[in-house]
């Protein structure tokens with residue numbers, strides 16, 4: 241059954257769905273995010289514009305000016321101030337949203353930790369873009385990957401539709417009393433932010449009803465229940481508070497699944513922590529996140545037509561990291577490639593490779609060999625041929641070919657690109673480990 | 679086998695899931711029960727001359743530690759148990775009045 245059939249059936253079975261309110265519209269990613277924000281109508285939007293997510297702030301400002309949102313927009317002088325204003329407003333009990341990208345997110349860095357450490361469920365849209373230098377305005381997951389340990393829940397959207405759906409769910413997930421953490425919704429710069437797509441936009445009342453009203457448990461502006469925020473934490477308390485944060489992140493796993501399932505029931509588009517594609521009988525697979533998952537799925541379709549047992553696994557969340565779901569999908573496979581749209585200079589492979597490999601360690605006797613392919617940095621185009629080539633390498637790896645490189649960039653001029661192993665001057669113990677214990 | 683890590687005695691402090699999240703304190707204003715004036719250290723102490731004061735209340739409104747004590751809406755004295763010696767009050771007192779001066783702490787012995 242295709243996705244469209246599924247959603248239609250769901251609507252027929254669910255009389256509560258107000259089908260007359262939903263409509264198919266052509267929207268860019270930025271416009272879709274702005275429309276989701278219009279429908280949720282948070283109390284405060286502190287913002288500072290930056291390419292490629294400027295249009296989100298512009299559109300929200302337009303909605304406010306035209307009386308379509310009650311939201312208070314706070315125009316500030318920098319992203320550091322934008323996130324600071326978001327923290328202040330959220331501590332005051334407001335529902336808060338904002339958007340940024342690349343260097344803007346980097347400038348928010350200090351305050352990202354204050355938002356998460358204070359358990360303030362702010363929703364932040366990221367138009368993923370490469371960090372300078374050299375200055376580059378195009379798709380790259382470097383900035384959000386860099387902030388993956390800032391204590392925020394992180395979603396990576398595959399499509400404009402998903403970016404819209406993720407924003408709506410983000411409020412429910414972040415505000416859930418079991419979680420109460422800020423949420424980043426990432427969408428690839430230009431590939432999603434500026435690309436128009438047919439999407440189904442739910443009715444305003446459906447979204448209001450799904451998200452529900454927000455009641456901050458600890459508001460600075462509630463005179464009946466006075467509280468202090470932002471106090472200094474001595475060594476005798478700090479670890480207890482970090483444990484509390486961890487508990488919220490762990491609970492987020494079930495809350496994300498619950499909210500994604502309810503969203504599917506109501507609106508016909510269910511979501512989970514991971515998105516497996518043709519994985520049931522796959523022998524080799526590519527793990528990827530973001531918009532290029534669509535390309536990998538397309539190549540999988542073509543290769544399946546030719547009888548190849550290939551699959552794709554898209555990670556929808558990076559925090560919390562869906563290790564169990566990944567392991568469940570990977571065990572029994574013959575070879576796997578992790579595709580990262582970011583890299584970590586001097587580390588053994590890019591962030592998702594490190595984490596997937598670490599998740600497999602407890603299952604090392606039955607885990608497939610895995611390799612890392614770093615692609616698309618600074619908006620470098622990924623071609624179908626690159627994906628097919630990675631699947632061919634996985635076939636060789638499955639056949640025991642020890643010459644298949646472990647960590648390598650794809651799409652670099654002057655093929656074949658040197659591998660991480662080749663660039664090492666010495667045969668260090670880590671270099672040996674990187675060669676899968678050969 | 680469960681953890682072999684030795685218990686850390688709670689010593690009357692809350693354990694992690696008994697605390698409100700995010701370092702929030704439901705005991706707002708608890709600092710008023712502590713003396714924090716020693717933070718002035720070897721810095722400066724503001725002195726107010728009520729003979730010069732015109733009761734504009736600029737100092738009262740701008741002191742970050744709410745140190746100015748009012749009686750019947752009039753400034754009467756400074757609470758040195760909470761004054762950190764930042765000098766904002768002396769700066770905010772109108773230049774024509776200058777009722778607050780900052781004096782080095784060591785001169786008080």
Ligand code: SF4
Pocket residue numbers: 724740741742743744745746756760761762763764765766767768
């Ligand atoms: S020096 Fe600072 S803390 Fe002390 S009374 Fe003046 S404004 Fe308040």
Ligand code: SF4
Pocket residue numbers: 726730731732733734735736737738753770771772775776777778
């Ligand atoms: S600012 Fe100066 S004049 Fe005004 S109330 Fe304070 S001490 Fe008096």
